[in-house]
Amino acid sequence: MNADLILKSNSIFLGKGQPISGVVAVAGGRIAYVGPADQAPPLIGPNTRTLELGDQLVMPGFHDAHLHIHMAALMFSKYMFMMLENTSEQDCIERMRPFVATRPKGAWVVTCGWYLPFWGEGAALPTRASLDAAYPDWPVCMSSGDGHTAWLNSRALETLGITDDTPDPAGGEFVRDENGHLTGVAKEMAGTKVYAQVLNGFTEAEIKDAYASLFAQFREYGITSVCDLGATSLPGADLLHPELLEEFLAAGKLTFRAHLFPTMTKDMARPKMMREKYTHPKLCWRGVKQFLDGVSSTHTAYLSEPYTNARYPGDRGQLTVAEADMDELVYLANKNGMSMRIHTIGDGAIHAGLNAYEKAQKALGKDPAIQNTLEHLENIQQGDIRRLAGLGVMASMQPAHSMIDPAGIEADLGLERTKLMWAFRDMLDAGVRLAFGTDVPTAALNPIENVSYAVTRQNTQGLPQGGWEYHQHISLSEALEAYTYGSACAVRRQHELGTLAEGMLADITVLDRDLFAVPAGEIKDAQVALTILDGEIVYQR
Structure with a gap:
């Protein structure tokens, strides 16, 4: 069988153990051969593409x-604000001002990233009062960085129909003050339910x-x-x-x-x-x-x-x-x-x-x-x-x-x-x-x-x-x-994914260097050179 694509590298990680030097040949979306170059069967045809990768690491695609997907897509998009740093309740409010200015009044303002442990020992949970004072004209929903707690203002609570009389869902809590009034914080299943409602409210x-x-x-x-x-x-x-x-x-x-x-x-x-x-x-x-x-x-x-x-x-x-x-x-x-x-x-x-x-x-x-x-x-x-x-x-x-x-x-x-x-x-x-x-x-x-x-x-x-x-x-x-x-x-697909072996689906990642040849502290600096799915290159740096 003629190969559609041949990858030659001095470092091929098969999915286990140490890397080998050789080639990976792809035909019809699957791996036709992987092993030493001098033992490879005849693979090159008139339409075969061969890539000489040197010391770049060839490996199974990351899984x-x-x-x-839904949360990540929206949180990493221009439609939401990721708050990567924050030191207090008021700091969070100030950091989101430029983003709020991009949102029409009345539109949802959705953020993620506030993190109580960053606010110092003994810091209290935030409340809707601070959000109400800063952003009365927008419904605001702020997810904690771990995704398990939502912080909302009064307008958001009203928009979602959550009141002092709303019962807590199983495994969750709408936090209330000593008088039984909502503070604007929703924990665990209460928070994730709120967040699901908000995220599903974006346009198609x-x-x-x-x-x-x-x-x-x-x-x-x-x-x-x-x-x-x-x-x-x-x-x-x-x-x-x-x-x-x-x-x-x-x-x-x-x-x-x-x-x-x-x-x-x-x-x-x-x-x-x-x-x-x-x-x-x-x-x-x-x-x-x-x-x-x-x-x-x-x-x-x-x-x-x-x-x-x-x-x-x-x-x-x-x-x-x-x-x-x-x-x-x-x-x-x-x-x-x-x-x-x-x-x-x-x-x-x-x-x-x-x-x-x-x-x-x-x-x-x-x-x-x-x-x-x-x-x-x-x-x-x-x-x-x-x-x-x-x-x-x-x-x-x-x-x-x-x-x-x-x-x-x-x-x-x-x-x-x-x-x-x-x-x-x-x-x-x-x-x-x-x-x-x-x-x-x-x-x-x-x-x-x-x-x-x-x-x-x-x-x-x-x-x-x-x-x-x-x-x-x-x-x-x-x-x-x-x-x-x-x-x-x-996912019980180890018979077709996760390793580089003959007959496996040709999902392959190529890194720009041999990770096995660099100090451990430099692993983080590597970048992806090629991403291959079903034998087709879907990304090339």
Whole structure:
């Protein structure tokens, strides 16, 4: 068979182990040969394109195992304001003034990025009063940087029909003052429900424009596959919009593979519909998602022991779904052949999630067609690392989260518990399979930086010196494997994605240098030279 494309490189990472020198040949959208150049069969025909790449690293395409397309597209677009730095409630208000000036009066002002731990020890939650004073003529909705809390002004509350009498949704809270009046802050499922309503309020033209911009970033960062996970636990508000992805697919503009994980509900109506409808190799349903706790920064992640800087006696967060209800959801999902993915950040939530998986497995037996995962796993107990391996549950994790605020994490959990924060090394040593992603929009999209965080345990400025909890760092090969083969395992497509081998789909990323030949501190500086999907070059720097 004549090859359509041949990539020659001194460094080819196959998806596992160390790189080799040789060629990758692509024909008909799949890999026809990979190996030493001098052992390659006759491949060159009249239409074969050969690229001499020298020391540039050829590898499987990056696969972001956990992100939210709809939220990320809008948050990274010109229609919203990302607040990357902020030091106080008033600082947030001042930083958004130039953006508010671009919005017509009465139009939604939507921002993301305020972060309470950045405001100093003992800082109080913001209120609608400050937003009302600054921006009375716009409905304002500001998402926290972790995406779990919304801060609204009075006009936004009125527009959404939220009053003092509005009941709290399961797993969420509309914060009220001592007189029972809304403060303007909505936590967890209350906040995500609000945010879903607001984000779905943009015009179709704005949303499609934002999608196109995000997809261009996927290509620029060498991302050939993603997992689009339900962003809330509420039916009808999970912010998955496969119908929009269908339009891009039909127009030949879906330049990555989207794997869909809608919210798991007891009736399973939407997951069943999506399982039947979305079966295309570039747009397919792969399972279901649910939340079990919140985030550490607002003390809503569920811990086995109280927070070190507890705000009240017994402050250890709470589950967003009762354990018995999660047990039932996992059982129903697995019984119906659906892989389950559960948001678990605190060690208490991780323990409860593993309990649910263990009960389902005992009742139903192991099904090789099902790959259950836990998402995030920021703080874990050593015994539960062994349970992950024993149950075959994958750990879907985001190295970028470890670098957002290490000092805040230490204040929340104390130095003893941080030894098991983002415990990549301990997990791999125990036989746990890792899948890496970003949870975009709560972190930056760049997978190369994410790989660097896992290898160095340092941010892009090289801090902290020596690496934060460096004993949990992993090798470059292990980090790349988690971002390629590991993520393919999470969607049960490792037979066709995640490695460079004969017969695999030709989804390939080429970096501008050999990461294996540079100091670890320079990994972050690499850039994508080529992105290839189905054997076609979709991006070239």
